[in-house]
Amino acid sequence: MTQAARAYSYFPGCTLATTAVDYDLSGRAVAAALGLELNEVPDWNCCGATFPLSAENVMSFIAPARVLIAAERSGHDLATLCAVCFHVLKRSDAYLRAHSEAAERLNAFVTEGDYTGQTRVRHLLGVVRDDVGWEAVKQRVAAPLTGLAAAPYYGCLLLRPQEEMEFDQAERPRVLQDLLRVLGATPVEFPRQAECCGSTLVVSAPDANRRLSTAVVDSARRAGAAMIVTACPLCKYNLDQAQAGRPSPEQLPVAYFTQVMAAAFGMLQVAGPAFAVEAAT
Amino acid sequence: MSAAGSTTALVVGAGIGGITAALDIANSGFPVVLVEREPSIGGHMAQLSETFPTLDCSQCIMTPRTVEVGHHDLVRLHTYSEIESVRRSDSGGFVVGIRRRAAYVDGDKCTGCGVCQEKCPFKVESAFERGIGPRKVIYTLSPQAVPNKPVLDAEHCRYLQSKWDMQAGRSPSVDKNGQPVSPKCGACAKFCPTGALNWDQQDTLVEEEVGAVILATGYDLLPASRLPEYGGGELKDVVDGLAFERLLAASGPTAGKVLRPSDGAVPKHVVFVQCSGSRDPERGVPYCSKICCLYVAKQAMLYKHRVPDGEASVFYIDVRAGGKGYEEFVTRAQEEHHVRYLRGKVSRIYAEDGRLIVKGVDTLSHRAVEVQADLVVLATAIVPRVSTPGVAGLFGVAADENSFLVSGDEEMAPVESGAEGVFLAGAALGPKDIPETVAQASGAAAKVLSLFLRRRMAETTAPAGEGMRAA
Numbered sequence: 239m240t241q242a243a244r245a246y247s248y249f250p251g252c253t254l255a256t257t258a259v260d261y262d263l264s265g266r267a268v269a270a271a272l273g274l275e276l277n278e279v280p281d282w283n284c285c286g287a288t289f290p291l292s293a294e295n296v297m298s299f300i301a302p303a304r305v306l307i308a309a310e311r312s313g314h315d316l317a318t319l320c321a322v323c324f325h326v327l328k329r330s331d332a333y334l335r336a337h338s339e340a341a342e343r344l345n346a347f348v349t350e351g352d353y354t355g356q357t358r359v360r361h362l363l364g365v366v367r368d369d370v371g372w373e374a375v376k377q378r379v380a381a382p383l384t385g386l387a388a389a390p391y392y393g394c395l396l397l398r399p400q401e402e403m404e405f406d407q408a409e410r411p412r413v414l415q416d417l418l419r420v421l422g423a424t425p426v427e428f429p430r431q432a433e434c435c436g437s438t439l440v441v442s443a444p445d446a447n448r449r450l451s452t453a454v455v456d457s458a459r460r461a462g463a464a465m466i467v468t469a470c471p472l473c474k475y476n477l478d479q480a481q482a483g484r485p486s487p488e489q490l491p492v493a494y495f496t497q498v499m500a501a502a503f504g505m506l507q508v509a510g511p512a513f514a515v516e517a518a519t
Numbered sequence: 520m521s522a523a524g525s526t527t528a529l530v531v532g533a534g535i536g537g538i539t540a541a542l543d544i545a546n547s548g549f550p551v552v553l554v555e556r557e558p559s560i561g562g563h564m565a566q567l568s569e570t571f572p573t574l575d576c577s578q579c580i581m582t583p584r585t586v587e588v589g590h591h592d593l594v595r596l597h598t599y600s601e602i603e604s605v606r607r608s609d610s611g612g613f614v615v616g617i618r619r620r621a622a623y624v625d626g627d628k629c630t631g632c633g634v635c636q637e638k639c640p641f642k643v644e645s646a647f648e649r650g651i652g653p654r655k656v657i658y659t660l661s662p663q664a665v666p667n668k669p670v671l672d673a674e675h676c677r678y679l680q681s682k683w684d685m686q687a688g689r690s691p692s693v694d695k696n697g698q699p700v701s702p703k704c705g706a707c708a709k710f711c712p713t714g715a716l717n718w719d720q721q722d723t724l725v726e727e728e729v730g731a732v733i734l735a736t737g738y739d740l741l742p743a744s745r746l747p748e749y750g751g752g753e754l755k756d757v758v759d760g761l762a763f764e765r766l767l768a769a770s771g772p773t774a775g776k777v778l779r780p781s782d783g784a785v786p787k788h789v790v791f792v793q794c795s796g797s798r799d800p801e802r803g804v805p806y807c808s809k810i811c812c813l814y815v816a817k818q819a820m821l822y823k824h825r826v827p828d829g830e831a832s833v834f835y836i837d838v839r840a841g842g843k844g845y846e847e848f849v850t851r852a853q854e855e856h857h858v859r860y861l862r863g864k865v866s867r868i869y870a871e872d873g874r875l876i877v878k879g880v881d882t883l884s885h886r887a888v889e890v891q892a893d894l895v896v897l898a899t900a901i902v903p904r905v906s907t908p909g910v911a912g913l914f915g916v917a918a919d920e921n922s923f924l925v926s927g928d929e930e931m932a933p934v935e936s937g938a939e940g941v942f943l944a945g946a947a948l949g950p951k952d953i954p955e956t957v958a959q960a961s962g963a964a965a966k967v968l969s970l971f972l973r974r975r976m977a978e979t980t981a982p983a984g985e986g987m988r989a990a
Contacts, residue, residue, distance in 0.1 A: 409747035429869035429876065460872060 244369055246360070247309035247316045248276035251323040252284050258320070258471035264496035264508040265319045265362060271378055271503050272370050276317065279308045285323045288438075289330065296343045302330035303344050306359070307351045315358045317365055319496065321470030325395035325403070328359040332402045361396065363469050363495060364405055367413055372420045380504035382422025388498065389426040389463035389490075390414030391454065393473040394434045408432065414467060417495060421502035428461035430454045435476040451480035455490055465512060466492045524610040525730030526971040527552060531602060531910060534562020535581060535953060536735035536945030536960040538588050543964035545593040549971050552727045553588065554617055555598045556906075557647075559664035561585050562737050566647065568767035568775070570953055571817040572848035578770060582663055589665040597725065599670050601906075605913040612730040612940065613914070621720040622670035623679070624657075628715035631667035633659075635707035635716070643675050645772075649762035651780045652772025657707045661770055671716075677704035679718065730974065731940045731967040732914055734924060735960060736907045738946035741796040741803060741900040748802075749795060749868045749897055755781040756875055757868055757895040759795075760814055767821050777825045779894045786829065786893030789822050790877045791815045792865045793835040796900035804900045804921060809950035811898035812839050816852040818896065823856045832859040832890060834879050842952070861888065868895055901950040914941045923949050934963040942966050 254262035269276050282305055290298035305327060309316035318324045334341045335355045345352045366375060392411050400408040411432055415425040435454055436447030455477055458466050468474050474492045481489045491512035501509040526549050530541045533555035541551045553560070564570075565585075567577035588594050597617050604616035624635075636655045645654035647661070657671040673679045682702035685692040694700050708716035740759050743752030750757045756779045758766070765771040766778065779786045793811050796803030812835070819831040838860070840846040852858045863880035870876070875892040908918035915938035917925045924947045927935040934942050942963040945956040 407747060410751050429867070429871050457871065 243273050243275040245275040245277060245314050246365065247279050247312045247314045247357070249279050249282055249285070249305055249309070249316060249318045249323060249327070251282075251318060251320040252287075253320055253322070253471040257475065258494075260508070260510050261319055261471055261474075261494045261496060264494060264500045264505075264510065267505055267508045268496050268499040268503060269362065271505065272366065272374065274317075274365065274370070277312060277314070279305060279312075279316070282308065285326045286330070287322065287326065289326050296340050297347075299330055299334065299340065299344055300347055302327050303334065303341075303353050304348060304350065306331055306334075306357055307348060307353050310354065310357045311351055315360050315365075317360045317362050319362050319469070319494075321361070321393060321396040322472055324359065324361045328404075329402050331355070331357065331359050361405060361469065363413055363417070366417070366499075372416060375417070375499075376420050379421055379502045381502055383418075383498070383502050384422045386423040387426050387462055387464045388418050388423045388467045389428050389458035389461060389465070390418060390431055391435075391458065391466045391468045391473060391477070391492075392432045393437075393468065393470050394432065395437070395472075396469055397432060414469070414495060418467065418498070421498060423498070423502075426458065426461050426463040428458045428463065430457040435470075435473045437472060437476070440476055440479065447476060448480055451476040455480055459490055463490060466490055467495050467498050468492060469495050524974050525608070525612040525728055526550075526974055527727070527729045528967050528971070529554065529613065529615055529727065529729040529732045530735060531732065532556075532562070532735040532737050532945070532947070533560035533588070533596070533598070534735060534737045534945065534956075535564045535584070536737070536956040537562070537733070538581075538584050539957050539960035540733045540735060540944055540964040540967075541588050541594055542584060542591070543961055544967055544971075545588075545591050547968050548593070549968065550593045550595070551591075552595050552597065552615075552617075552729060554600050554602060555596070556601055557660060558599045558622070558658070558670040559660045559666060560588065560596070560598060561660075561665070563761065564953060565661060565663075566649075566761055566768070567764050568769070568771070569817065569821060571813045572842075572844040574817070574821075576769075578661075578663055578768075585663070585665040595727075596666065598666060600725075602910050602913060603724065608728055610730075612728060613732060615727050615729060615732075617725045617727060619723045619725055620670075621673070621722050622668070623673065623676075623717055623720050624669055624671060625715045625717045625720075626666070626668050628713045629668045629711075630713055630715075631659075631669075632712065633662075633669075634710050634712065636669055638706045638710040640704070640706060641675060641677060643672065648765050648772050649759065651758065651762050651765055663770070671707070678702045678708070682718065731942065731970055733942045733944055733960075733963045733967060734911060734914065734916060734936070734947060735944045735963075736904050736910060736924075736947040738901045738950065739904050741902050743897065743899065745803065746796055746897065746899070748866065749792070749895075750870075754868065754870055754875065754895075755779075756786075756870075756893065757897060759897050759899045760811065760818070763818050763896045767818065767825070775825070777822055777829075777894075784893070785826055787826070788830045788832070788890075788892050789819070789894045789896060790875075790890055790892040791819060791831065791833045791896045791898060792868075792877070793833060793898045794864070794900075795897035797898075798836065799900075804902065806900075806921065806950070807839060808898070808901040809839070810901065810952045813842070813845055813848065813952065815896070815898050816840075816849045816858070819858040820852045820856050823858065830859065831856075832861060832892075834861050834863060834865050834877070836864065837862070842954075861890075863888075901946060903947055907947055911936075911947075914938055916941055916943070923947065934959055934966055940970065 286301035397408040418425040436450035439447035493512045497510040501513040600619045603618045639655040641656045642653035684690040769775040797808040863882045865879035867878045877890045903922045916936040944960040944963040
């Protein structure tokens with residue numbers, strides 16, 4: 239870790255500030271351990287939570303654009319951990335880049351500054367892969383997770399649409415597998431690794447949501463996983479909920495990739511309950 | 520060569536199209552140079568088990584033609600060869616540089632007895648068998664290969680590699696007693712009754728002057744790696760249409776038994792996925808591959824012949840059976856052979872608990888379906904050979920956005936190219952079945968013959984010193 243710290247504008251988003259604080263804490267901790275400087279976007283607001291599909295309505299781009307503008311003024315790439323925020327910000331950025339007239343109209347509404355398309359939206363997992371590199375991550379591993387059969391779970395928003403997200407292959411993603419291998423764990427391939435957990439159907443159609451989440455968990459278990467690793471707070475919420483009624487030996491712990499990294503880095507205070515159990519046994 | 524120009528034709532590609540064109544021209548009395556990249560001729564048709572809609576044995580109906588072209592006095596065959604350079608000759612023809620790749624076998628001494636292939640101790644994956652069967656390092660594509668002379672794959676040859684290692688100083692060339700070490704293996708050479716192995720053979724460059732050219736470079740299948748949602752080529756029991764042909768073919772690695780690649784078991788449920796990459800502008804190719812509806816019906820039928828208690832299901836978008844007897848053929852598969860047709864796209868194929876799961880939609884019952892399969896056959900999109908645009912470019916022929924060759928006029932001059940004296944035939948122009956390819960090849964040959972006949976007439980009728988008259 240001799241090189242100068244790389245700096246990023248960091249957008250936690252509402253979920254990481256409330257129900258997924260553990261993701262935020264572990265994310266900040268492993269970023270610091272890897273020499274990444276995360277500067278929280280000042281006075282940030284919700285990203286909008288869904289990518290506006292009615293593109294005609296420029297108003298719906300104001301929320302993400304405000305975040306993009308703030309990051310732009312910092313002069314650094316905008317990094318986030320929440321897969322939903324990443325999805326909304328990345329696609330909004332792509333849309334505004336491609337539609338200068340929409341950006342122009344939008345700039346008339348926002349008082350803090352103008353959107354000019356100077357920021358790159360990144361997921362912290364992509365930052366770790368592309369800017370830090372697996373070799374540097376490996377050097378930081380203090381307690382390799384040897385023998386841990388972990389199923390990488392991507393969900394959908396992190397990957398799709400592949401051309402806009404520019405993150406990984408949507409149908410055969412590799413980044414979590416590569417990370418787990420570097421941390422000493424054994425990635426478990428399972429067929430539903432890039433299928434939807436049900437997402438916000440948890441509000442509108444809880445039964446359908448449960449069916450989808452249960453299928454993901456069961457598929458990972460059948461493939462031999464002892465843990466599911468995700469990069470999305472909504473996925474974790476849904477997978478946890480789907481198992482809520484089960485006796486604890488039948489539950490598969492769901493951990494954020496940042497918690498798994500923290501565990502491998504020996505930072506157990508932010509590694510979360512899945513690794514606390516592991517440490518106790 | 521006379522001022523009127525050469526009356527020798529060059530045919531590039533010796534699949535059924537190139538063979539047909541070469542025979543039509545040669546049997547009219549004009550010489551033909553036939554160039555083929557593979558060690559033997561026949562193209563994809565040599566890989567097929569049976570043809571639609573007649574269920575003729577593919578080898579049986581093609582062999583008379585491969586043998587005829589292989590022995591024709593007026594056909595000079597360059598197999599294991601590629602076009603390297605082209606320039607226009609003074610008489611308006613072409614001087615073509617052909618690279619004959621080193622086969623390490625002296626073609627004049629080799630009798631084609633096959634002992635070398637028998638004795639070679641090393642097997643590698645065979646491209647001809649589409650990854651489901653091996654070949655030896657010294658090999659012919661099939662027992663009916665024309666020419667029936669093997670080529671040696673230097674990259675995998677123990678003898679050549681150890682010899683080259685010693686020459687380059689990567690391994691010692693003398694033992695601890697100072698005695699020279701001989702390269703390892705060499706079994707083929709030891710057993711060859713005529714001493715035909717030639718370890719020092721090099722690529723040779725041949726120049727041919729020709730007066731007209733037919734490009735018939737054929738097709739390939741979209742690689743499964745382009746379809747990650749269908750396993751990306753990593754699921755052993757998900758094969759493509761040509762691989763399934765090899766499983767059905769009596770000359771194939773399973774001698775015509777349908778056995779799945781992973782464990783050699785007889786699959787009891789085979790699922791066929793039409794339009795795998797075709798009609799999919801976002802992920803695959805935008806066009807219809809045209810032959811899949813028919814060959815899938817054929818393969819499903821042949822599977823039912825081989826495994827009468829097996830079940831065959833076909834996912835399709837719609838069945839495009841335009842052609843004489845084609846609709847009836849598909850109906851036969853459905854009604855007489857009880858092949859189950861499911862109208863809908865497949866979204867994913869994956870392995871779970873040791874079985875393949877095919878997830879798709881049945882748009883007739885409006886339901887998402889999950890089908891368990893023992894073997895999946897992807898009717899992957901027809902694409903041009905990777906090398907096609909490059910070869911065509913040497914002759915001044917353009918390729919389209921999908922890399923298929925472009926006719927001078929798609930409607931009125933389908934076998935003519937934009938370049939004078941260059942004609943086109945077969946699947947290099949776009950997906951095509953056998954009858955259509957053969958018809959087009961004969962059409963291209965007729966164009967060449969009419970050009971040659973005009974030249975011959977000009978030669979015999981034009982008095983010396985007088986210019987040619989317009990025909």
